[in-house]
Amino acid sequence: MVTRHGIKLAVYLISSYFGDLVSKVCECLLRRGTLSYANIIRFTELNKVQVRNALLVLIQHNCVQAFAIQQDGGFGEAPKIVTQYMALFDNIIHHMRFPKFLAIASEEFGKECEEILEGLLQHGRLSLNQILDRHKETSHQSEGNHTAQDALQQHFSKLINSRFVERCPAHEPFLAPPVEEETTVKKRGAKSAKVMEESQTIEQRALEAAAPMEALRFLVESHAETDDHGQVNEENPTGMTAGEKVGSELDTEGANKRKKEVLWRANFEEFVRRLRHKACIENVRTRLDDGTAIVLRAILDATRSAEVKVKLEESVPLSMNTIFEEVIKNEEGRTMTLEHVRAALVQLGCHLPAIGIDETYSIDLKSIIELAQNEEVESIVLRRYGREAYRMFRLLSKAGHLLETDKISDSTFVEKKDTAKILFKLWKDDYLHMEKVVTYGIKQSQFLLWKVNKRTLWEHVLDEMYHAALNLRLRIAHEQEQEKEILQLQREQLVGELAKRYRRWRKVRIVLESSLMKLDDAIMLFHDF
Structure with a gap:
């Protein structure tokens, strides 16, 4: 989109x-x-x-x-x-998300893997030899240090095996x-x-023709x-x-050198998948409870450890034993019993079968994402238009069909005159769809019907988010340009008024960058997940 x-x-x-x-x-x-x-x-x-x-x-x-x-x-x-x-x-x-991708790699494999990934993100695509050469330059490693090279190749293999890096x-x-x-x-x-x-x-x-075969996509060959x-x-x-x-x-140059080493790049698809899982877990934690979030995380971790490709719509079916084994791997999950896990699965929308051999479960990730999208748009309406508009929008969003103005007024306990004003405001800003119905009889009457058209609204909301992200980046660049003289000074030179200006710039930058990261989470919710 x-x-x-x-x-x-x-x-x-x-x-x-x-x-x-x-x-x-x-x-x-x-x-x-x-x-x-x-x-x-x-x-x-x-x-x-x-x-x-x-x-x-x-x-x-x-x-x-x-x-x-x-x-x-x-x-x-x-x-x-x-x-x-x-x-x-x-x-x-995805260039906006590079810090998030690096944080995921660092959390899972440590600093060394993060540095390899950072090089790939900076340069786009590199061969293994280029990665090794870059490591020598950044770490001032001697030419014959085979131990360090072997360690680097092991870290690179970890990134390949976790699907964080793929062939170009x-x-x-x-x-x-x-x-x-x-x-x-x-x-x-x-x-x-x-x-x-x-x-x-x-x-x-x-894109399909360009993509390497799945058997080769994550294959490392020595030559x-x-x-x-x-x-x-x-x-x-x-x-x-x-x-x-x-x-x-x-x-025109190097015509005889037709063969080159395999080039590697960061696998954005896998990082987006990890961020999608994280968003689902956090949404469940906020909307339900910690125990349910623990179970969902265990299910998603189990599919990753089994190296199974998870579909966007739902998780891979897993047996109760597999889920429970994954739950008790973490300290916070060891207090949970099988009954706790079953209760969490019910909250996640699973229908529990009779206990037996075929007791398997899968989670509808698509419905979790849709709930998160609804909540995000509702929160925008609440902040921008107020509580009464929020109640009307929520009613129409859940109804999924056309409702008449008087019906909306009665259901939300808002005066009819105010209801019409609020609905027109939401319609004018492209948050609602309106249809006029004229009835002919003894007296001609006109009714206004309203509904939430999620497909067009989601696109509109996403465009507003892109606009806000662009404004934030422009503001960050403006602030940096304003204080470029201070940023060029050494730390010991920042005294008095200069120190105040530096502290102010630092606070502003932190606020703007954190706002941009949160906004990007919302963008991914509507575009990538």
């Missing part, structure tokens, strides 16, 4: 990290969608070198994915292969022409044809090699067929 202010926030992030030229190319892709190299040059009005370098930076930092498609040539010309580039909005926004996708997958795909589908039968009709967008297909990553290709010469290697203007 890419909204208007979401694009503005993404462009600002790229501009603050990589400069205006790179952000201009990124903005062009975000606003216009997937484009060829020639079209990027045309729309941005930058020269070839500037666009090429900007794309290289964006690909290096996992913000753009390239893919090749076949296009028909002109009259009497053979088809040609053209490289397309698409911006990865989610990966750009293919730099430029080739998507077969639709005609070829239709022929293949016909051979497979009508069922496959139906699936093809509901097929993904070309961008989704490109693994792959094709060059991060190439930026122009349209190929006329006459190139679909199966040929796409040409690249970056191949």
Whole structure:
């Protein structure tokens, strides 16, 4: 869900990290969608070198994915292969979450793993040798210190095994022409044809084609090699067929070195999954109690330790024995009995079967997220419009269908005149959907019906959050610019009025950054979870 202010926030992030030229190319892709190299040059009005370098930076930092498609040539010309580039909005926004990702890795594996991950987040993608070289530079390690290198490789393996780090996708997958795909589908039968009709967008297909096979995604090989990553290709010469290697203007140097080491990057998907689990646990703790949160955390931990991929909608089914074993691993769970665990499962929405061999449970994570989303929007309405508006909004949100003004007034114990004013205010700010119904009889009457359209409202709320996040980042940058002279001084030079200004800046920064982190939690709730 890419909204208007979401694009503005993404462009600002790229501009603050990589400069205006790179952000201009990124903005062009975000606003216009997937484009060829020639079209990027045309729309941005930058020269070839500037666009090429900007794309290289964006690909290096996992913000753009390239893919090749076949296009028909002109009259009497053979088809040609053209490289397309698409911006990865989610990966750009994830730059705000790097401190959260580092905190997760540090909490689970310690400082050494955090430093490896920090290098990957800073540089986008690195080979194992580059990670080793970077560690030597930062730790001033001697060239022949094999013990330190072995330890670093062990830490790297921990990150791989926990799925915090993955192989980079293919730099430029080739998507077969639709005609070829239709022929293949016909051979497979009508069922496959139906699936093809509901097929993904070309961008989704490109991401799937670029993703490494699951068997290779987290595989570390001692001498693994792959094709060059991060190439930026122009349209190929006329006459190139679909199966040929796409040409690249970056191949002018090192043409004989076609093989390079496997490149690795942070696996954003796994970090988002961990943050989703944390959000579910904290929501259950706040809404229900600590015991239920302990049981939910145990279930989610058990699925991780079993290395089972959890679906977004629900957790993997687990037996009561497995759940209880996981609960008593933690000190706070050792006071719980089987009955306590069963009671917690009931609170989590599980239907308890008759006790026996098939006593398995799964948690509906989707419903927990939906409850959290409802609570977040209700809290916004309460803060912005007051308690009476909150009661009306909550009534309509739970009803899920159209209600008439008088019915809302009677149910919330608010005067009809005030009810109409509040409802109009919420409607004007896009928090409610309104429909007018006119009845004809002896006397013509008009009724106003109201409801909460969650799909459009959630998008509106998310866009407001992106807007607020952008404003916070701009305010942080403004405050830093205002006090840049003080920030350049040594600590011993900060005395008197300078010390006061420094303390004030520090307090302001802490408040703004903590507000931004909390706001990002809400953004993830509506966009990533």
